[in-house]
Amino acid sequence: MADINLKDDEIPSLRRESAAGRVVTHPISAEENPEIPFIELLFFAYRDFVSDPDEVLAGYGFGRAHHRVVHFVNRHPGIRVADLLDILKITKQSLGRVLKQLIDTGFIEQLTGAQDRRQRLLYPTPAGRELALRLLHPQEHRIGAALEGMSPAERATAERFLRLVIDRGEREKVARLIGR
Amino acid sequence: MADINLKDDEIPSLRRESAAGRVVTHPISAEENPEIPFIELLFFAYRDFVSDPDEVLAGYGFGRAHHRVVHFVNRHPGIRVADLLDILKITKQSLGRVLKQLIDTGFIEQLTGAQDRRQRLLYPTPAGRELALRLLHPQEHRIGAALEGMSPAERATAERFLRLVIDRGEREKVARLIGR
DNA sequence: AAATTTATGTCAGCCATGTTGACATATTTT
């Protein structure tokens, strides 16, 4: 990819464009906005991070929405639908669609709650567990490689940064979900 | 939210479900997979991080795809369409749709390249710059608050972690884009 | 000069996944 930043003599003349209005030629700069590198790195890191499981998913005919559901059901077997909704921050209908597919294809099962029989507790089947692990592996590898050269203190710092990016009101809930 | 982790006596009896096959009741554990906390924190951090500009976008009738385009055009005025595609990793058609809307509504303009007249260089209009800044502010605030209690060395560590999550083959390109 | 490559745009259609609103059922709580 060629350098995006234009030299002065490369800036196209505005007069050449009959219909051109005024345009802004100076960039929003990362020097003046020290948060920008973090904002953009978060974008690029997530872009690549979530693309890892795509091949595996395609093999099953599933998408990223299925991945998220399979992951959290495997991390918390017996999770309630309501809790899954609260984690994913999507609507019941959106979840219902992918959940139904995962149940119909035998990756997740619903068991009626023993205490509260209104609840449909979600469990992975052995196939669901296997799928979850296959989706997890490439991401573990990516994160593991990133952590490789970092000391325990540095890892803790990276973890702390990510926690602080999460909504304040969600942090405790996330901490409980993650288990620390 | 109630604790998701069930006690043993809360696990519903499988015998109660006539059609129930075997299910897996033990979780994929973060103790055995030290990368999992990072994987999940990245999910939650990004989930909240990208929701910041939603209100602003709704006021303009735009979505998150418009945000990404407006952001990078403002960060790199005069960027070529091909470079934008390479950043966003989407297809020409997907970009074309939102780009056309942003041009039609006067937030972005295209100027013919002076050297290579095949190119359509993208510039923000003053309105486009204003929109970019309005979208940027809440994210700057979120990241700024996260960085607040971190030393320069810790900030560098968080930044390094994010860089290492990015595809190896993309890191240099991203470094150039970010300007360091 | 002609042929090829490149940068971009566009049409048509499809798919995944998000949304709202309304309503139904079973179960628990009051």
Next chain:
DNA sequence: AAAATATGTCAACATGGCTGACATAAATTT
């Protein structure tokens, strides 16, 4: 008995990905 809760479902719609095919203008190569 009534109200609240957990879940499911139907219908419709919006956003934003995708593929494949084709068109145009301009630059590059032969």
